[in-house]
Amino acid sequence: xxxxxxxxxxxxxxxxxxxxxADPFVRLQHGLVDLFxxxxxxxxxSAEVRSILDHCRVRTDISDHLLALFGxxxxxxxxxxxxxxxRTGESTGVLAKVARLCSSxxxxxxxxxxxxxxxxxxxxxxxxxxxxxxxxxxSWARERGLPDRxxxxxxxxxxxxxxxxxxxxxxxxxLSPGAKVAFHDTNQRRVYFRRxxxxxxxxxxxxxxxxxxxxxFKVKFAERSDFTEQLPRWLIQHQACCSGFTxxxxxxxxxxxx
Ligand SMILES: C[S@@+](CC[C@H](N)C(=O)[O-])C[C@H]1O[C@@H](n2cnc3c(N)ncnc32)[C@H](O)[C@@H]1O
Numbered sequence: 229x230x231x232x233x234x235x236x237x238x239x240x241x242x243x244x245x246x247x248x249x250a251d252p253f254v255r256l257q258h259g260l261v262d263l264f265x266x267x268x269x270x271x272x273x274s275a276e277v278r279s280i281l282d283h284c285r286v287r288t289d290i291s292d293h294l295l296a297l298f299g300x301x302x303x304x305x306x307x308x309x310x311x312x313x314x315r316t317g318e319s320t321g322v323l324a325k326v327a328r329l330c331s332s333x334x335x336x337x338x339x340x341x342x343x344x345x346x347x348x349x350x351x352x353x354x355x356x357x358x359x360x361x362x363x364x365x366x367s368w369a370r371e372r373g374l375p376d377r378x379x380x381x382x383x384x385x386x387x388x389x390x391x392x393x394x395x396x397x398x399x400x401x402x403l404s405p406g407a408k409v410a411f412h413d414t415n416q417r418r419v420y421f422r423r424x425x426x427x428x429x430x431x432x433x434x435x436x437x438x439x440x441x442x443x444x445f446k447v448k449f450a451e452r453s454d455f456t457e458q459l460p461r462w463l464i465q466h467q468a469c470c471s472g473f474t475x476x477x478x479x480x481x482x483x484x485x486x
Contacts, residue, residue, distance in 0.1 A: 250429055258287065261426040268423055269295065276325050283321070289430060290384070290412055292422050292470035294322050297382065297410060300475045301326040304408050306379035307333065308369075312358045312395060313384035314338040317345030319412070323382065324348040333374050337361055338385075358385060362398035377404035384412040387433040392440035405480045414438045415451040415472025422470045430471055441474065458482070 272278040280298055284291045297319060301309060307330075309323050314336045324346050327334040335352045336342070343353045352372065354361050361368075369376065381403065383395055392411075403409065416433045438451045445459055451472055457464040463477040 247429060254427060254429065258426050261424055265424055276329065280322060280325070283318075287422060287426055287428065288318060289420075289428055289471055290318050290473075293412065293467065293473040294318065296467065296473055296475070298322050298326060300408050300410050301380045301382075302329065304379045304406060305330050308375040308378050308404075309334045309380045309382070310378045310399070310402075311336040311382045311384075312338075312399070313382075313412075314342035314345060314353070315340075317342065319382055319384060320346045323380075324351065326380075327351075332379075335369075335374070359391070359394050359398050362395075362402075365402060376402075377407070378402045379404050379407050381407065381409045382412075383409065383437075387413045387416055387436050389434065389436035389439050392437050393443060396440060396444050403478060405478065407478045409476045409478075411437055411441070411472075411474045411476075413471045414441065414449075414466060414474040415468045417471075420469075420471050428470070438472070438474070441476075 269281060272281050277295070277298070280294050284294050301323060306326065309327060309332050311319060311323055311334065314320050315338070320336055323334055326332060327348055333350060333352070334348060335354065336346070337354045337356070337358045339355070339357055341355050343355065346353070354368070366376065378399070381399055383392070383399070385391065385395065400409070413433065414437045416430055416437065418430060418432050420428050420430055422428060435451070438449055442448055445462070447459065449455070449457075449466070451466060452468055454468050455466045461479055461482050463479055464474065465477075466472065466474045
């Protein structure tokens with residue numbers, strides 16, 4: 229991942245009149261935040277973490293979570309990583325680092341052609357709807373000599389409730405016993421805050437992603453705050469900032485303890 233200039237990305241809903249109107253105010257607010265910045269992680273020993281920190285200096289809708297994404301994926305030492313939702317490849321760049329370090333295979337899926345965003349040798353990009361692709365995934369993976377179970381699954385696509393429910397239904401059966409699944413946009417709203425206090429403009433998805441998780445786990449989540457939750461066979465860790473980032477860890481030996 230290349231670092232890019234501070235002014236290169238200020239995220240607003242693309243082309244929307246509201247976004248254009250808000251842009252100077254967002255830039256001003258970011259300037260003020262820079263003056264009184266709260267310190268996040270500033271230094272790193274390893275080149276990989278250093279390069280992610282450097283990349284995160286540019287504020288995007290996911291910049292607060294790239295390091296957590298790296299940590300979550302590294303912690304399972306994955307053989308197979310599947311990423312749903314690529315766009316410009318913020319998450320792809322991080323997952324490619326994990327794949328290099330752990331000799332994992334990385335499969336990325338997007339409905340748009342994002343085949344140019346990553347130069348990881350052996351990276352597989354599948355263009356298409358992720359639900360349709362899920363239906364043929366086992367044979368597709370077998371034909372390419374991939375492991376038959378997914379150790380790390382990252383979901384960051386439409387953020388719409390029905391689609392997320394479908395992603396869970398179609399992709400979770402392929403998870404390995406100790407797999408992790410990370411979701412972005414589990415606290416999505418029109419105006420969101422990053423950890424440093426800077427604002428970003430998003431859209432209201434009517435709690436689509438987190439509501440799909442609530443349905444799956446049959447519990448309610450208070451996604452506006454950080455939380456850690458232990459549910460039967462799953463550990464759930466949630467960060468509320470920057471549209472929300474939630475990591476589910478499958479713990480097969482965990483007794484039902486609610
Ligand atoms: C928020 S962006 C992904 C951002 C990316 N993870 C990153 O960190 O830069 C969402 C992406 O999901 C893709 N998408 C939306 N619906 C999809 C679907 N049904 N199947 C596959 N991809 C989809 C969009 O084309 C878009 O590129």
